[in-house]
Structure formats: C-alpha cells, structure tokens
Amino acid sequence: MVKYIVNFTIYFSLFIALLYFIRFSNKSKAYRVFTIYLILISIIQLTSEYLFILKTGHTIFLFHYYFIGQYILLSIFYFILLKYKWILWILCLVLGVLLFQYTNNSSLYNRYNVIGAVITQMVLVIYSLIYMYKSIYAKGEFVLVNIGVFVYLLSSTLLFASGNLVFDFGFPESVSRMLNDLNAILYLLFQILIFMEWYRNYRLKTA
Amino acid sequence: MEQQFFSNQNQFLTILVIAIALLLFMATAIVLFFYFSRRKIIQTQLEKANLELSYQKELLQATLITQEEERARIAQDLHDAISSKLNVVSLQANLLTDENLTVEDAHKFGNGILKITNTVLESSRKIAHDLLPPTLEKFGLQPALEELIEELEETKRFSIDSEINIPHGLVPSHDELHLFRVVQELFNNAIKHSEATKLKLLCKNENNVLTLHYTDNGKGFNVNQSNEKLGLGMSGIENRTQLLNGALSVVSQPDSGVEIILKIPIMNE
Structure with a gap:
C-alpha cells in the first residue's frame, strides 16, 4: 500500500509540475518561481526513481540538490510574495554557511546534511508563517500552497534530521525505508494541497 | 544483545x-x-x-x-x-x-x-x-443670512438674537450654500415644529474654525430617536456637515429647547 503511495507521489509530482507549467507564460512571478520549484522536485524524484531501478545504490547526493534547490527557489518565492528585502540577505547568508560546510567537510556529500536541511527548512517555515499571518487580513495568492509548505516542511524536518541514523548507528535499511515511506505520506498531503491550489485558482476555466 | x-x-x-x-x-x-x-x-x-x-x-x-x-x-x-x-x-x-x-x-x-x-x-x-436666494450668490453668506433673519423677524413670531461675522470669501461658494441651507433648515424647524419664541444664532470664525451656534427655547426633541430626527430634516443637516468635513453637536431634550453647534474647518489655500 505504502509502496503505491510512494510511486504515486513520483508521478503525481510530474503531473502537477505539468499542470502548473501549462499556464507558465501569462502568470505572476511567484507562480513562475513555484512552477520551476515543482519541475525541480519532479526531476529529482524521477532521477531518484531511475537510479533506484538501476540499483546503483547511491541516491543520497540528490538530497543535497533537493534541499538546497528547494531553499533557493522557495526563498525567492516568498521574497516575491512578502516583498521583504531581508529574505534575500538571509538567502545569501545561509548559502554562505552551506558553502562553508561543504568545502570544509567533503564527506558530507555522502550523508544527509542534517544541520543544513534543518536550517533551510526552518527558515522556510518561518516565511510561510509570516505569509499566513499576512493573508489573514488580505486575500493572497498561494494560500493553500503556503499551508502545504508549512505543514510538510515542519513535520518532515524531523525525518531528515534522523536520516543519518542509518549510517551512524547501523540501523537496518528497513528503518531508512520506513522513514522514506513516512515522508512520502506527508509529501502526498503537500501535493494534494498544491493540486487544490491549482484547481481553485489556476485551472483553465471555460468561461 | x-x-x-x-x-x-x-x-x-x-x-x-x-x-x-x-x-x-x-x-x-x-x-x-x-x-x-x-x-x-x-x-x-x-x-x-x-x-x-x-x-x-x-x-x-x-x-x-x-x-x-x-x-x-x-x-x-x-x-x-x-x-x-x-x-x-x-x-x-x-x-x-x-x-x-x-x-x-x-x-x-x-x-x-x-x-x-x-x-x-x-x-x-x-x-x-x-x-436660491440671489443675495447669497451676489453678496455672499453674511448678507444672505441677515436677509433670512430679517424675513423671519417679519413673521413676528420670534425674537431673534443674532451675531454673524463671516468675512466675504472666507468660505468657498459651494460650502456657503451648504451653510445657508443648514440655517434655513434650522429656521424651518423652528417655524414648523419648535413652538419657540426666542432664537439665537451666532456665526463666527475663530482660529480657522467657523462656528455656527444655534439655540431656541422651543419644545425640543429626543436626540436618540432617529425617526424624529429624520422628520426634522436633521439628516440633511448631518449630510451637509459631513460634506463640509465639519463636526455637529445636537443637544436637545423634550421641553427644553434645542442647541446645535456646527464647527467646520476653514482651509487656507
């Protein structure tokens, strides 16, 4: 059952990315940045699935692209929505910290970067919280997506934080798979919210 | 283990x-x-x-x-x-x-x-x-109000105590009309409803605030009953006060007369 959900999220992410991409050209900046984010995620998921089928084993390097790409794109996304300049400063600062981390410790590439992931996800959670607060008073774009970002990033942080257990404490592969499955379930929730946002606000309406 | x-x-x-x-x-x-x-x-x-x-x-x-x-x-x-x-x-x-x-x-x-x-x-x-009194258009608010008071005095129903001091050109002409209508409405109310015998009207400009102070000794009305207010044309006065960016205070009780104070800011251009 869970296996189906995992598979479903992979193809569903491609599907959602395509849905958003259809009206890419005549939409707001925030919409475009978010579409690029969706495309990035679906590419990473598909590559991961492809590597898994090939049984090459190592897919963990994709995680670095995932969380850094997610952080950059969603930071720009929230910068457009919130219009706070300091978001860009924080973006540069965090990227600097990550650069320092990776240059200092090249073995990090083969593990989960727990600290990096937690920092970037928490920063994004704070942005989404600020945006939620702002959208109380005014009708804004991407309210549902924002809820999805908030719920998914907040709860998945802990999953990523415990990712290295498999390496550090010799937990069996089944634990890692279970964590992946849990993540897939949470991610499905996020995807449903993204889909609902598209359906409510951006679907092609026959006038 | x-x-x-x-x-x-x-x-x-x-x-x-x-x-x-x-x-x-x-x-x-x-x-x-x-x-x-x-x-x-x-x-x-x-x-x-x-x-x-x-x-x-x-x-x-x-x-x-x-x-x-x-x-x-x-x-x-x-x-x-x-x-x-x-x-x-x-x-x-x-x-x-x-x-x-x-x-x-x-x-x-x-x-x-x-x-x-x-x-x-x-x-x-x-x-x-x-x-539309031609006096208002030709000579301004002060003569028009004085004329209005004179006309009211001719009815011999009231003793009117008035002091009006509005320099010509102080208020823009469309605002003058609003003010004139307010006074006209107050006098109409005095004639139709108040049963008053004494009226008092003061109009002066102090520190760029034009104050219009009207009192009578008539039978008054209940300020809180909106229906009565509407009947007395108070809504018209309220509307005009809003248009003049002014503040209106109405003090009245049954059997104790009416006191109305209208203050409007004078814009210096």
Whole structure:
C-alpha cells in the first residue's frame, strides 16, 4: 500500500509540475518561481526513481540538490510574495554557511546534511508563517500552497534530521525505508494541497 | 544483545513517529488557528460593510424623501400662486376679444389683468428666491443670512438674537450654500415644529474654525430617536456637515429647547 503511495507521489509530482507549467507564460512571478520549484522536485524524484531501478545504490547526493534547490527557489518565492528585502540577505547568508560546510567537510556529500536541511527548512517555515499571518487580513495568492509548505516542511524536518541514523548507528535499511515511506505520506498531503491550489485558482476555466 | 538493539530501535522509531505526529498536529492547529481568525475577521468586516451600507441607504432614502417633499412644495406653490392666477388672466383676456365689449369693460379687464400679472410676477420672484436666494450668490453668506433673519423677524413670531461675522470669501461658494441651507433648515424647524419664541444664532470664525451656534427655547426633541430626527430634516443637516468635513453637536431634550453647534474647518489655500 505504502509502496503505491510512494510511486504515486513520483508521478503525481510530474503531473502537477505539468499542470502548473501549462499556464507558465501569462502568470505572476511567484507562480513562475513555484512552477520551476515543482519541475525541480519532479526531476529529482524521477532521477531518484531511475537510479533506484538501476540499483546503483547511491541516491543520497540528490538530497543535497533537493534541499538546497528547494531553499533557493522557495526563498525567492516568498521574497516575491512578502516583498521583504531581508529574505534575500538571509538567502545569501545561509548559502554562505552551506558553502562553508561543504568545502570544509567533503564527506558530507555522502550523508544527509542534517544541520543544513534543518536550517533551510526552518527558515522556510518561518516565511510561510509570516505569509499566513499576512493573508489573514488580505486575500493572497498561494494560500493553500503556503499551508502545504508549512505543514510538510515542519513535520518532515524531523525525518531528515534522523536520516543519518542509518549510517551512524547501523540501523537496518528497513528503518531508512520506513522513514522514506513516512515522508512520502506527508509529501502526498503537500501535493494534494498544491493540486487544490491549482484547481481553485489556476485551472483553465471555460468561461 | 541483538534483542536489545531491536527493542531500542523500536523505541526510537515509536518516539520518532510520535514526534512527527505531534509536529503534524501542531502544524494543523496553527493552520486552523489562522483559518478561523481569518474567517472571523472577514465576518467582522462584512458586518461593518453591511452596517455602512444600511446607513447609506437610510441616508439616501432621507435625501429622496426631502427631495420629493421639496418638489411637492414647489408644485403646490406654482399651482397656487401662478397657474390659478394665469387661468384668471386667460379668462379675462378671452373676454377682451369679445366684439361687443364696451370701453369701460375693456378698461376693467385690462386693469384686472395688470393687477394679477403683477401678483404673479411677485409670486414667481418669491418662489425663485426661496429656491436660491440671489443675495447669497451676489453678496455672499453674511448678507444672505441677515436677509433670512430679517424675513423671519417679519413673521413676528420670534425674537431673534443674532451675531454673524463671516468675512466675504472666507468660505468657498459651494460650502456657503451648504451653510445657508443648514440655517434655513434650522429656521424651518423652528417655524414648523419648535413652538419657540426666542432664537439665537451666532456665526463666527475663530482660529480657522467657523462656528455656527444655534439655540431656541422651543419644545425640543429626543436626540436618540432617529425617526424624529429624520422628520426634522436633521439628516440633511448631518449630510451637509459631513460634506463640509465639519463636526455637529445636537443637544436637545423634550421641553427644553434645542442647541446645535456646527464647527467646520476653514482651509487656507
């Protein structure tokens, strides 16, 4: 059952990315940045699935692209929505910290970067919280997506934080798979919210 | 040893799942909190907008009623003072065309026509004057108000104490008209409803605030009963005060007269 959900999220992410991409050209900046984010995620998921089928084993390097790409794109996304300049400063600062981390410790590439992931996800959670607060008073774009970002990033942080257990404490592969499955379930929730946002606000309406 | 490792592992997984469930729960709680706050705020805004709308509707209705009353009054005036008299003129002019008319009769009818047309002229001038006093347009607010007071004094119903000091050009002409209408409405109320014997009107400019202070010793009214207020044309005065960006204070109680203070800021350009 869970296996189906995992598979479903992979193809569903491609599907959602395509849905958003259809009206890419005549939409707001925030919409475009978010579409690029969706495309990035679906590419990473598909590559991961492809590597898994090939049984090459190592897919963990994709995680670095995932969380850094997610952080950059969603930071720009929230910068457009919130219009706070300091978001860009924080973006540069965090990227600097990550650069320092990776240059200092090249073995990090083969593990989960727990600290990096937690920092970037928490920063994004704070942005989404600020945006939620702002959208109380005014009708804004991407309210549902924002809820999805908030719920998914907040709860998945802990999953990523415990990712290295498999390496550090010799937990069996089944634990890692279970964590992946849990993540897939949470991610499905996020995807449903993204889909609902598209359906409510951006679907092609026959006038 | 191995067993302990597995039980540790299970324990860890349980804690992890509980922690994630808790985070999920907290996240949902926060989202719900925002959602309900938003709903509440929207509801409050809606109620406020509705209230404003109904107030505006009331205002509009009051304005329409006043307009209709004014039309009815003008129609009545035109009918009584002009149409009926012109009928008589027409009748007498018709008699003048009679072939067997004597010179004496012609004189009589001619005089009659002259007399009636003079009255009609006077009446039409009066109606026009009531609609828009030429004094206001030609000489400004102060002479127009003085003229209004004089006219009221001629009715011999009131003793009027007035002090008006509004330099010409102090108030823009469209605002002058509003102020004039306010005073006119106050006097109308005094005539129609108040049963007052003494009126007092003070108008002066102090520190760029024009103050209009009106008092009478009439029977007053209940300020809190809006229906009564509407009937007294107070809504018109309120509207005009709003248009003048002014502040209106109405103090009155049944049997203890009315005191109305209107303050409007003078814009120095």
